[in-house]
Amino acid sequence: MKRKVMAAYWCGCLWGVLCLLLTACGEYSYHYPSVKLEFLTAYSGGDGTLERVLTDGGEEYAVLVDDSHSHIRPDSLVRIVSNYELVHKEGGEGVHLYAVSAAVAPIPLPADKFPEGVKTDPVDVLSVWMGRNYLNLMLTVKAQHGKHKFHYVEDRVDVDAEARRSSVELTLYHDDGGDTQAYSQRAYCSIPLLQYADEGVDTVEVSLHVHTYSGEVKTYTFEYRPLIAE
Structure with missing residues (x-):
């Protein structure tokens, strides 16, 4: 029951960022003073503007200035990548957001939930690491003018109640839409994991399969310990 409630909650908050408009590598080439570039969880107020952010390190800050003028659904949350400064x-004390891009962060779905089938067009992985209740990915794709779509396929979920552990196997969904492989562009993905924090589960082993331009399927494995307070 808990898992179903959490999945419904996160789907409502995060489904709107299924399609990522790819970010050119040069977008963040300008260096602001004392600025960090990080994945953040951002929360909106009643008017849809970003009111506060939570870092993957657990620090929470009010948004004092938002140069991006971002608007999302009122009283909701979204996963973002931002240039920001503590001010x-x-x-x-709060943050000054200089630039904001949506991170692709929908709840993983079983393969039969993709009407057109699972697409695994290749990417290159620049980095992958465990964040706060998320698995973060910084990717490079070869693109020209097309709109690339990302999602996450839930291949398998096993729960060992006695050991208080579960094992989750995922595959990166990428549909390049037949785009020409002309230029390298950056894409930011963040996989929600809190829905796997069923009662009695202390540790989740997460394996992610990624199809790459070299023709390999690379697998990244992490141990996730749920942080319930969000």
Whole structure:
């Protein structure tokens, strides 16, 4: 029951970022002073503007300035990648967001939930690491003018109640739409994992399969310990 509730909650919050408009490598080439480039969980207020962010390290900050003027669904959350700086304003500490891009962060789905079948067009993985209740990926794709779609396929979920462990096997879904492989562009993906934190599960072993331009299928394995408070 808990898993179904969590999945419904996250789907409502995150499904809107299924399709990522690819970010050119040069987008973040300008260096702002004392600025970090990180994955963040951003929360909106009643008017849909970003009010606060949570870092993967667990620090929470008010959004004092947002140069991106981002708007999302009111009173919801979204996964983003942002250039930001810690600032002080009117006696309080918060963040100045210089640039914001949506990270692709839908809940993984079983293969039979993809009407057109599972697409595994290749990518190159620049880095992959465990964030706060997410598995983060920084990818490079070869593209020209097409719109690439990303998602995550849930291949297998096994729960060992006695050992208080579960094992999850995922595959990166990538549909390049037949785009010409002309230029290298950056894509940011963030896989939600909190829905696998069923009662009695302390540790989740996550394996992610990624099809690459070299023709290999690379597998990345991480151990995830759920952080329930979000």
